[in-house]
Amino acid sequence: MxxxxxxxxxxxxxxxxxxxxxxxxxxxxxxxxxxxVPVPAQRAQQRLRDEMEADPPRFYAVGLVDRIAHTRRHLAGFLGADPDGSALVGNTTIGTALVLGSLDARTGDEIVTTEHGYGAVRLAVDALCARSGAVHRTVPLPPAPTDDEVVAAVTGAVTGRTRLVIIDQIASPTARLFPVARITSALRPAGVPVLVDAAHVPGQLPVSVSELGADFWVGNLHKWAYAPRGTALFAVAPAWRERIRPLVVSWEQESGFPARVESQGTLDYTPWLAAPTALFTLRTLxxxxxxxxxxxxxxxxxxxxxxxxxxxxxxxxxxxxxxxxxxxxxxxxxxxxxxxxxxxxxxxxxxxxxxxxxxxxxxxxxxxxxxxxxxxxxxxxxxxxxxxxxxx
CATH class of the missing domain: 3.90.1150.10 (Aspartate Aminotransferase, domain 1)
Known part of the structure; x- marks a missing residue:
């Protein structure tokens, strides 16, 4: 080349x-x-930091929401996600917290995960269950299950009380690829929402988020897509978008999803804004x-x-x-x-x-x-x- x-x-x-x-x-x-993070993306982020520090009030007040939206459209396009139904967040753990905080879980409700799930996600589910009285059901799976074993085990764990299923697209501890499209398809008739933890997917595997059929999908771009750390895309199905509650209410609250999730005051947005340079580096290679x-x-x-x-x-x-x-x-x-x-x-x-x-x-x-x-x-x-x- x-x-x-x-x-x-x-x-x-x-x-x-x-x-x-x-x-x-x-x-x-x-x-x-x-x-x-490749050096080109580091330099792009530093240039943005320099811009921010040269005139902080202007950086945050003039056009920032539009710049974030433009970046979101760019990243969503790369991942085959609906840009109007996606929000930029810091990482998959934050995306998971947004979903859990929007569930209105009650005593007796059930949240299903698998043994292959990420530890921080498990802790987040346990914390929600401790507050709400909901039950965390962990599906046992062998270290290297077949796709059929995964689908059968996860669907078999779902009951009339299941409020959410969380499934990894690529499991962090075991590096297993899970059949998320089959799981979402199998659970759709029961109306059970599915959150796909795709922390390792962007950049590592080709993906069309919209075609997976998940209610929620969140993937980090700061791993295999070379973006500065603190960059992830959180995609939400239409029925859930206005039900997502931001972790912090800020100035874009009345704008609805996704701006109400992305707007966090004086957060450092330079990782997001530098992410297109990271993707350009990946595409150049x-x-x-x-x-x-x-x-x-x-x-x-x-x-x-x-x-x-x-x-x-x-x-x-x-x-x-x-x-x-x-x-x-x-x-x-x-x-x-x-x-x-x-x-x-x-x-x-x-x-x-x-x-x-x-x-x-x-x-x-x-x-x-x-x-x-x-x-x-x-x-x-x-x-x-x-x-x-x-x-x-």
């Missing part, structure tokens, strides 16, 4: 690592957790080329690390840039020990990875991004077995 210069940075495969400001002393194999590179490299990384540990990894879905490798028995069996092991791998070996427990089994989650190469995973495969053996 011929290179492009964006914000003074040459963006092309030959020097793609130079598009990121990551510490070269660390091997970054955990893009899925916090992402990494080539969206499909990036996805293919990342998926193939993640599969390779999983294979070589699993072989080094002498374990059989679960098959990953085609196209995913995250894969998991089971850790030896007794390691990372709970959240605290998983967090401690991740930190030791980073501090003592120099590799940033994700470590999560699932049913008492530690899972090493590896991500792949354009700044990675095969040797990153080969070096981890060389060093990790001896390190883990020393811990046990």
């Amino acid at each position: 011929s290179g492009r210069v964006i914000e003074g940075v040459s963006v092309e495969w030959e020097n793609v690592r130079q598009c990121f400001s990551l510490d070269p002393a660390v091997v970054h194999l955990n893009h899925g957790s916090s992402g990494a 080539g969206v499909e080329a990036v996805r293919e590179h990342n998926a193939r490299l993640a599969e390779y990384g999983q294979r070589v690390v699993a072989a080094a540990l002498g374990v059989e990894p679960p098959a990953g879905a085609p196209g995913l840039a995250m894969r998991v490798v089971p850790l030896p028995s007794g390691l990372a069996t709970d959240l605290a020990s998983a967090s401690a092991l991740r930190r030791r791998i980073a501090d003592e070996l120099g590799f940033e990875v994700a470590v999560n427990p699932y049913r008492g089994q530690g899972l090493l989650r590896l991500s792949a991004q354009v700044y990675n190469q095969a040797s990153d995973y080969e070096r981890l495969a060389e060093r990790l077995p001896g390190f883990l053996a020393s811990l046990s």
Whole structure:
């Protein structure tokens, strides 16, 4: 491909690592957790910060609502979502909080999630249930369920009291791709609303949000779509849009959804406004080329690390840039020990990875991004077995 210069940075495969400001002393194999913002998007955001600080009253008072709406239309178009039925929010956890806060849950109502769900979402549901008297029903699933098993388990957990089903499109701890379109279709006749937690979808997989049929869909653009952190799209079906209550009531309250959700006073909106530059960077590299590179490299990384540990990894879905490798028995069996092991791998070996427990089994989650190469995973495969053996 011929290179492009964006914000003074040459963006092309030959020097793609130079598009990121990551510490070269660390091997970054955990893009899925916090992402990494390309330098062009960093510079675009800094230019916006400079504009904001040069005249703060003008930045917030003159045209900001229209600028946010323009950005929203751009991001919604990339994701196949209705721009008039979508709002920009900080992350998927905030989108989940907006849904939960708009449910009017009561004693005896039920909210259904799965064991693969994200920890912060689980905590949010538990907090709502503690306040309202509702019941949190967690659907048990094996670490690597089939699509049929997922659909049967989730639909089988729904009762006449179910007020909401929350399903991951890509599960964070296990890197499983769930059949969300089948689930929304199966639950539609019962009138049970579905919230799709798509934190890892934008940029990693092609998606048409409107075609999924979910009542709510929220995905982060600051992971695989290169946007500055604090950028997510929250899409809402028409029947729910005017029922969504903002977490903070501010000046656009009377404007209705989505402006009443997006307007939060002197919030720093520069991550949102810089997000189109991030997407332009992704498109300049080539969206499909990036996805293919990342998926193939993640599969390779999983294979070589699993072989080094002498374990059989679960098959990953085609196209995913995250894969998991089971850790030896007794390691990372709970959240605290998983967090401690991740930190030791980073501090003592120099590799940033994700470590999560699932049913008492530690899972090493590896991500792949354009700044990675095969040797990153080969070096981890060389060093990790001896390190883990020393811990046990």
